[in-house]
Amino acid sequence: MNREEKILMIQCLLHDVRLDFSDKVNxxxxxxINLCNELGDDFLILAGECKDFLEDDFTDGRYFRDxxxxxxxxxxxxxxxxxxxxxxxxxxxxxxxxxxxxxxxxFDDLRAxx
Numbered sequence: 351m352n353r354e355e356k357i358l359m360i361q362c363l364l365h366d367v368r369l370d371f372s373d374k375v376n377x378x379x380x381x382x383i384n385l386c387n388e389l390g391d392d393f394l395i396l397a398g399e400c401k402d403f404l405e406d407d408f409t410d411g412r413y414f415r416d417x418x419x420x421x422x423x424x425x426x427x428x429x430x431x432x433x434x435x436x437x438x439x440x441x442x443x444x445x446x447x448x449x450x451x452x453x454x455x456x457f458d459d460l461r462a463x464x
Contacts, residue, residue, distance in 0.1 A: 355442045356385045357429035360396070362446065362456050364414040364422040369452040371411035378449050379404055392428075395419035434459045 351359065363378045379400050386397035396419045403413050414421040418428065426433070435446065435457040446453060454460045 351439055351441045351445075353389065354429040354431050355438060356389060357425060358431050358433070358438075359442060359445060360385050360393070361422045361425040361429070362433075362450055364400075365456060366450045366452050367413075368411040368415055368422075369455055371409075373451050374449060375411070376404060381445070381449055393419070396421075433457055436460075 360382045363382045367375055367378055383397050383400045386393035386400065399414070399420055415423065417423045418425050431438075433456065435443065435453065436459050438446075446457075450456065
């Protein structure tokens with residue numbers, strides 16, 4: 351995945367926690383932390399927010415519904431990509447398929463009825 355796809359992946363994972371708090375929450379947040387650490391300085395605050403979330407055992411996915419660097423809102427300004435699935439790299443798709451539970455609600459080209 352290139353830098354832009356990693357940023358989009360973080361946005362999708364944290365938004366997905368908001369949409370579905372019942373399944374694979376820790377795996378999604380831990381993967382977001384790893385990507386934040388790979389991306390470096392600009393993402394260290396968000397990595398810290400993710401760690402706090404895991405350590406404090408929050409019971410609500412709305413925790414990440416905040417503006418970057420404290421949440422996933424407005425991250426599209428950082429990656430500049432469309433929120434679509436079919437035109438992304440095979441690596442991006444592999445992680446989406448493995449971790450994201452609400453793909454049809456996150457990606458414009460996977461929405462039901464389209």
